[in-house]
Amino acid sequence: MKIDVLTLFPAMFAGPLDESIIKRARAEGLLDLAIHNLRDFTHDRHRTVDDKPFGGGPGMLLKPEPIFEAVEQIARDHTRVILLAPTGRKFNQAVALELARQEHVLLVCGSYEGFDERVREALADDELSIGDYVLTNGALPAMVVIDAVTRLLPGALGDDESSLDESFSHGLLEYPQYTRPAEFRGMKVPEVLLSGNHAEIEKWRREQAKKRTKERRPDLTNGKRGDGELG
Numbered sequence: 001m002k003i004d005v006l007t008l009f010p011a012m013f014a015g016p017l018d019e020s021i022i023k024r025a026r027a028e029g030l031l032d033l034a035i036h037n038l039r040d041f042t043h044d045r046h047r048t049v050d051d052k053p054f055g056g057g058p059g060m061l062l063k064p065e066p067i068f069e070a071v072e073q074i075a076r077d078h079t080r081v082i083l084l085a086p087t088g089r090k091f092n093q094a095v096a097l098e099l100a101r102q103e104h105v106l107l108v109c110g111s112y113e114g115f116d117e118r119v120r121e122a123l124a125d126d127e128l129s130i131g132d133y134v135l136t137n138g139a140l141p142a143m144v145v146i147d148a149v150t151r152l153l154p155g156a157l158g159d160d161e162s163s164l165d166e167s168f169s170h171g172l173l174e175y176p177q178y179t180r181p182a183e184f185r186g187m188k189v190p191e192v193l194l195s196g197n198h199a200e201i202e203k204w205r206r207e208q209a210k211k212r213t214k215e216r217r218p219d220l221t222n223g224k225r226g227d228g229e230l231g
Contacts, residue, residue, distance in 0.1 A: 001102065001153055002032040004074050005142050006067070007109040008049060010035045012139040022147060025156045033146070036074065041066040050112050059113035067108065067115070071123050078103050080125045084138035084145070085110040088127030091145060095128065099145070100152035107145060109138030171220060173213045175205040 005013065013035045016022075025031040039047040042065075050060040071081055080102050089095070099105055108115075108124075120127065130141045150156055178189040192204045213220050 001030070001100070001149075002104045003034075003146055003149070004104075004106045005033075005035045005109065005146075006038055006070050006074070006106065007035065007137070007139050007142065008038050008111050009109075009137060009139050010037045013143065016143050017146065021156055022150050025150050025153060028155065030153050030156055031150055036070060038062075038066055038070060041070040041073070053113065057113075061113050062111060062115050062119070064116040064118045067119050068123065071106065071108070075106055076104060079106050080104065081106045081108065081123055082145075083108050083110060083115060083120065083124045083127040084129075084141040085114055085127055086129050086132075086134065087114075088129040090132075091128045091130045091141075091148075093148070096145070096148040097152055099149045105149075107138075107142045109142050111137040170209075171213075172209040173217060173220075175208040175212065 007013070017026075017033060017035075022031065022033075026033055038049050042048055049063055049066050051063050053059075053061050075081055080099070082099075082105060084107055108119075128141070128145065130144050135141065176190075178193060182189045182194060190204070192200050195201070
């Protein structure tokens, strides 16, 4: 899979994308990742990427010219161009799986007061937000998307089944997990996990996942696609 990122702050991506699973996926050729500086697509001596909004108002908007030029240079016929901005649909595990099936994704990071609307109208295939809060720019959301998507690429985790039972993979939070010792400071591992009865273990885990989800994330019990089904 190929992921390109267009950002004003490429230095923010150094470190998080050079460690752990993402590092291994890149080294093994599972993920082709490139970070592009939006200022490299400007042509004035000040490398201007923003300007005041027409009609007045606070802050600055990202200008259309450098974004159009960048997308037109980077994107191909099969590229999915995605804006990272608070106005986008909420990113979740279902969306991560959707993106992991793409050949090429171009993530365009928002900054300042956002994008000139013509960027949305003419360039964007989708728009994503990682939550209902305000961040300085779209770099951190881009990293979140990259991490979540990379984990779903075949071979990225070593054992592809590892991602199947993680939180949100089935619209549920993950069930409780235990390891040795079987008793620690008076706290014992549930007997069913020590029984060797795999059918009962699977039943217990499913029940615990439902219980935990209802207690901690009741919003996931509404049955919407990508948000969970507890029936």
